[in-house]
Amino acid sequence: MTLAVSDTPSPEPALHVARCSKSFQGPGQEKVRAVDDVSFTVPAGQIVALLGSNGAGKSTLLSMVAGGTLPDEGRIHVSGADLTELPSWKRVGHLRLVRQNPEYSVFPALTIEENFALAAASTRRRPKMRRAELREEATKLLEPFGLNLESRLSALAGSLSGGQRQAVAVAIAMLAGTGLLLLDEHVAALDPRSARLVSDQTEQGLRATGASALMVTHDMTHALERSDRILMMHRGQLVLDISGPDKDDLDAPALIRRFETETGGRVSDRELLS
Ligand SMILES: Nc1ncnc2c1ncn2[C@@H]1O[C@H](COP(=O)(O)OP(=O)(O)OP(=O)(O)O)[C@@H](O)[C@H]1O
Numbered sequence: 001m002t003l004a005v006s007d008t009p010s011p012e013p014a015l016h017v018a019r020c021s022k023s024f025q026g027p028g029q030e031k032v033r034a035v036d037d038v039s040f041t042v043p044a045g046q047i048v049a050l051l052g053s054n055g056a057g058k059s060t061l062l063s064m065v066a067g068g069t070l071p072d073e074g075r076i077h078v079s080g081a082d083l084t085e086l087p088s089w090k091r092v093g094h095l096r097l098v099r100q101n102p103e104y105s106v107f108p109a110l111t112i113e114e115n116f117a118l119a120a121a122s123t124r125r126r127p128k129m130r131r132a133e134l135r136e137e138a139t140k141l142l143e144p145f146g147l148n149l150e151s152r153l154s155a156l157a158g159s160l161s162g163g164q165r166q167a168v169a170v171a172i173a174m175l176a177g178t179g180l181l182l183l184d185e186h187v188a189a190l191d192p193r194s195a196r197l198v199s200d201q202t203e204q205g206l207r208a209t210g211a212s213a214l215m216v217t218h219d220m221t222h223a224l225e226r227s228d229r230i231l232m233m234h235r236g237q238l239v240l241d242i243s244g245p246d247k248d249d250l251d252a253p254a255l256i257r258r259f260e261t262e263t264g265g266r267v268s269d270r271e272l273l274s
Pocket residue numbers: 024025026032033034052053054055056057058059060061
């Protein structure tokens with residue numbers, strides 16, 4: 001079942017996805033409807049968690065918003081601007097995507113400072129930052145991670161560990177001042193300590209800057225604690241959209257039960273959480 005959500009954008013939400021669909025078909029393979037008529041909004045300043053089992057379509061959806069995948073149907077608005085057909089490199093002023101694999105989150109051949117400078121130059125808000133100002137901002141954003149990265153601004157990003165790279169990627173997203181952060185399991189490949197650190201600082205940074213986020217995670221407890229709203233996908237469709245008091249009353253087992261009821265079948269906890 002698909003949730004009935006209005007197609008009309010409300011006044012400038014951070015993200016409005018309107019009736020988006022995407023199918024894939026490899027040679028000689030059956031067509032997969034990876035995203036099937038999905039509509040939702042992320043209101044400005046909210047953190048929205050996107051959950052669902054493997055293959056539910058979460059990454060495809062984020063990729064459509066980030067510009068890596070063109071939807072077959074539907075429109076994507078970010079802060080009121082229709083970005084549906086805009087190439088990904090032209091979206092950097094509007095949004096940032098941090099993926100699971102730290103290999104993709106920074107430019108390894110550039111220093112930490114150069115990574116910051118590139119991001120600042122590509123945004124509409126901070127295109128002409130002076131070097132001293134840039135270093136000061138980078139220091140301010142990196143310090144809270146407690147990884148001493150602020151004293152290594154001249155180090156090559158390629159020399160950093162996975163957790164350090166994700167921390168730099170999140171700090172850069174904050175510097176860029178983009179209104180929308182797309183997080184595709186951005187701490188899932190990290191050791192538990194780094195994962196907690198990066199995820200805590202991501203949330204604090206988002207709340208401090210008033211930025212919005214669409215955050216894919218398999219960690220339901222984390223999603224319930226940290227997000228303002230929970231979306232759940234199943235086989236390409238959006239099957240749950242929970243916020244407000246309804247969400248406050250939920251714990252992970254209750255959320256799984258809601259998901260089972262909506263999908264009409266038993267989905268194992270492991271499948272959902274893996
Ligand atoms: N480039 C592609 N070519 C063919 N099929 C694809 C492609 N990308 C995704 N798919 C298929 O689309 C469906 C949704 O995949 P997607 O990666 O969006 O799921 P997901 O919810 O992110 O899963 P996971 O939790 O495992 O990351 C899957 O059946 C997947 O095999």
